[in-house]
Amino acid sequence: MIFRDIGMATASLVGSLETKLAAVRSAGFSQVMIAAADVVSHPGGTAAGVRAVRASGLEVTGVEALRDFEGLERQLHAYKVDVAKAMLEICADLGGRLLLVEASTSKHASADPAAIARDLAKLAVLAVPLGIRVAYKGQPWSRTARDFRQAADIVLRANVPNLGVAVDAFDVLASGVPLDDLDILDPDQTFLVQVSDYMWQEVRSAEEQAVTATHFRVFPGEGAHSEALSEFISRLDTNGYVGNYSFDVYNDDFLQMPPEVVSVRARRAAVWLAETVLRRALPVPNVERLRALRS
């Protein structure tokens, strides 16, 4: 398969967990990013949600998303550590190896890079016994890391091997971050790349970006920025990124469409990404093999 390193996200689809997984599977994907809410809200309980994912045969790209974790103090910090542990355990139960952490938007969060790095290092240590890597993603409206550059700075400062960066193409394109800046990313500490496009030519304000990000994304190849998106992916690929690509598409319209229709669009996007952007003609070896070839 030429897109085994490209997956969908359950958050892009509507319906029961089983329905979502079946749609992803039938569109030919081999992996899926799981929204923790989809597992714990399973009518049969969390254990049944876990069984559904395991039974789907899909590989778990990771679990999303731990939010507002870093920069808190005392009881708020302790509370968030409990939340983080619960999410890590779900991730481990699912057989997932990656937890996505979105940079905090909490008003209570400190913006002190040392405190943020310390908290993320602690999260990463918590994840070690479970075999999970922590991918930290900047958000334009965050107080702690607004984009991948700041996220990468914090990851570097924390300096823990299983803490890395997640990059979201939408955030990069919509906030106009120069693609040259992708070169600062260490491919080995880049754990996940999320890909989506959007329809507007430009996003005028942070508020508009927040709304677009959560309601109007589309699959790669469907939006107004195919060229920039191609450039974005090619850069990462050339720089040596060998991790997974996840379609991080939140769209209100898609949540009113049958999941199997949406996943067919996703498949088209995956083929576009693999053939047109990454110029693949042959099946992709898995990540470990790629890494071995590179070293």
Add this chain to the structure above:
Amino acid sequence: MTHATDREAIPEPQNPLGVDGIEFIEFATSRPQALGGVLETFGFRPIARHRSREVELYRQGTMNIIVNAQPADVPRTVMPTERPVISAFAVRVRDAQYAYRRAIELGAWEIPVRAQAMEINVPAIHGVGESLIYFVDRYDEFSIYDVDFRAIPTVDPHPPAVAGMHFFGIVQYVGPDRTADWTEFYSQLMGFTPLPRQVRFGIMPSGLLLESPCRKFFLQLIEPDESARFAAMDEHLQRVGLGTPDVTAAVASLEKRGVEFLATDRVHSSERGALTKPLLGGMMFELVKSTPPGGGEQ
């Protein structure tokens, strides 16, 4: 030169917890007598039983081994099966509560208080796989065993070690590309330091060696070899390394006691080390040439 470190800034080895060796290693098995029989061939003697649980203490020289047959009541801990597995190791520290709190602060998983399998009042954190790491600070005047264990009558509570054997280290199997993660875990939480790749002990040279901050024991992290890299991730404490100043003499006396060692082209006893044949379905011990910490105190 008046002092070795006058000319360069040589950092002191970090030992924030006052780590001071291994207090005990615990095995879990549903067949404690079978394991006990094996341990006795290695020179361990049963010296005490837990007051309320199916837990026994074996000892020789400075080494304590706990055999635990009690079904686990804490999630993510070992459920005893026929094949013995290493279910915990206990690290001696200056202040166990401090070590525990600091570990939790840095990202360790706590074991619910008072729910430890042995019921001894020793703080513990989750280690690799289903194993635990205990912190013990009472090992000088009186010991953790005095409270919850009952001595077996007429048995010498301090049996001497065969061939000067002492705990040398533990081999831990880790998943592909996981050596760095575990190195971080042990160095953050306990001050272990990785040794250069060319430093090797014994006859099993794979992986990365981590040295305890007290320099009394080692953890050896081993990733799967190429052919097994794509299997499902399995991480666990694989075997115990026993140090002895004279491996050849130790092998001879253990063979006399009925222990069998591997003798293949690739792995065979030498003066550097030896590896036992798998016992009870997979358990192994390794012998490594080493002088006991402290120069021979027993």
